[in-house]
Amino acid sequence: MAIDKTAVIGFPVDHSLSPIIHNHWIKELALDIKPYEKLNVDPNMFEEQMNNLKAEGFGGINVTVPLKELAFNISDETSNVSKKLRSANTLTLSSDKINADNTDAVGFINSLDKKIIEENITNKKTLVLGAGGSARSVVHALNELGSQVRLFNRTPEKASILLNDLSINSSPVSTEELDDYANSSSFIVNTTSLGQKEGECNNILSFENIGVETFIYDLIYNPKRSSFLEQAEAKGLKVQNGLRMLIEQAACSFQIWHEIKVSVSDELMSLLEGV
Ligand code: NAP
Numbered sequence: 001m002a003i004d005k006t007a008v009i010g011f012p013v014d015h016s017l018s019p020i021i022h023n024h025w026i027k028e029l030a031l032d033i034k035p036y037e038k039l040n041v042d043p044n045m046f047e048e049q050m051n052n053l054k055a056e057g058f059g060g061i062n063v064t065v066p067l068k069e070l071a072f073n074i075s076d077e078t079s080n081v082s083k084k085l086r087s088a089n090t091l092t093l094s095s096d097k098i099n100a101d102n103t104d105a106v107g108f109i110n111s112l113d114k115k116i117i118e119e120n121i122t123n124k125k126t127l128v129l130g131a132g133g134s135a136r137s138v139v140h141a142l143n144e145l146g147s148q149v150r151l152f153n154r155t156p157e158k159a160s161i162l163l164n165d166l167s168i169n170s171s172p173v174s175t176e177e178l179d180d181y182a183n184s185s186s187f188i189v190n191t192t193s194l195g196q197k198e199g200e201c202n203n204i205l206s207f208e209n210i211g212v213e214t215f216i217y218d219l220i221y222n223p224k225r226s227s228f229l230e231q232a233e234a235k236g237l238k239v240q241n242g243l244r245m246l247i248e249q250a251a252c253s254f255q256i257w258h259e260i261k262v263s264v265s266d267e268l269m270s271l272l273e274g275v
Pocket of ligand 1: 065104129130131132133134135153154155158191192193194196219220221242243245246247249
């Protein structure tokens, strides 16, 4: 049975595209439930505001920055992946408990073409830039796909903590070895927020000697073509932005709540590309 009241919470949450995605499916399937909302929740009042949402009848809550860890901490039952990442982006609220899940890692996997997984990821060297919340999901996903994943972050200590938390037997890539490691990687993914602001350039990597077969992914979807992807495209490399991942993680949340498997249509992709 579908859950009547759903929303995304964040701080700030104003730019979230989740309402467009969920409401597209609610309309497409003619579900007799309330429109999906977006709500600002102050991290300093998290527990109190979660109780208010419960009292207002919300049954499904997506969680975005900076609340994913808090959401994990207040949950009564947590999925294996949520436990592993110590973070939750999908909460299911009932009268007596909160269930937590995290659909970011599976959303990332589902966003990838099978051919890219086979040819560029499994048993191949991959490189993740960044060690924030999204890097956790991406590193976990690449490890699950059987890749030899390594990590570079501006603050190396955070990269070491992430690898240790996820029990991944690899060391952070140092600044000195970054370009060489990138040149020997088959798949490189930017999970830093660098390049999200207008006019900001992500120059963490030199694309000078990166192999033509290397696949370049940026989690950023706004702008559609980040400076990272533009540099890669200028070198003739294949690229992908984070829009598909955003939709795929939403599809997994939708299925958890409403028990309906939705498809990611071209119509939805173009709707979001036009925003
Ligand atoms: P986060 O937890 O705040 O982590 C930010 C990361 O970016 C950290 O590793 C940080 O390095 C690095 N960074 C920030 N500014 C930098 C700079 N000037 N130079 C080098 N590194 C810098 O953020 P997040 O939640 O992981 O999100 C990161 C990006 O992914 C955002 O743009 C977000 O919109 C996007 N995202 C997309 C999806 C999707 O579905 N497509 C999902 C989640 C996130 P330090 O550790 O050194 O500070």
